[in-house]
Amino acid sequence: MSATRIVQHLLYTLKPGQKGVAAVCNGGGGASSIIVEKLAVLKSTGRPKLTLYTKNPCPLCDDLRLQLQPFLDRVELENLDIERQDNSRWRSLYKYEIPVLFLEGQFLCKHKLDERVLERRTIRDAISKPLPCAQNHLGCQFPSLTPTASSMTPPLTPP
Known part of the structure; x- marks a missing residue:
């Protein structure tokens, strides 16, 4: 099994916050090892x-x-x-x-x-x-500063 697959399998089996070690024989008497920690993926609300x-x-x-x-x-x-x-x-x-x-x-x-x-x-x-619109300038929608006919009509009041 390749070193990449071993590390990938290790990351797949670890739970967030857990650490693991993978060791691989390189052939010719050499070996490599790696220590990994799986980080939790948090949902961001956009607030600090x-x-x-x-x-x-x-x-x-x-x-x-x-x-x-x-x-x-x-x-x-x-x-x-x-x-x-x-x-x-x-x-x-x-x-x-x-x-x-x-x-x-x-x-x-x-x-x-x-x-x-x-x-x-x-x-x-x-x-x-x-700003969100700075990240996606094509999707920016700025409110109109000129009043529309619907915004100038008074609200209906019951008789």
């Missing part, structure tokens, strides 16, 4: 992603969630419980630091939310992303 490393119970985490309420219409919030068995990596990193908040995979804050930094970073990310 906030990842909150938390556990239950965590009063500081609850306070931070309350502080995040005004931003939830502009961001996607993922709560990652560090106490879950499959999150041991995050538990070892953040067990004494939670709550820890990341924006798009970059550290934002820990223990307490700095609302000004979150506001600045979400605005910066929104400005740096191209």
Whole structure:
């Protein structure tokens, strides 16, 4: 079996977040090995992603969630419980630091939310992303600025 097929089979059988190793004998006494991790494919809402490393119970985490309420219409919030068995990596990193908040995979804050930094970073990310019509200029539809006859007629009122 070729090395490509072995790696392809490995990736097919791994679940998101799992790691695997493939080893291949090259012939002539040589060998190669590769370590791979299958990444999760997340559905994007088009909003910046906030990842909150938390556990239950965590009063500081609850306070931070309350502080995040005004931003939830502009961001996607993922709560990652560090106490879950499959999150041991995050538990070892953040067990004494939670709550820890990341924006798009970059550290934002820990223990307490700095609302000004979150506001600045979400605005910066929104400005740096191209508009949907800039990606597909042929499909752009701009609203007409001239009034039409239907927009100028008064609404009907019951007698």
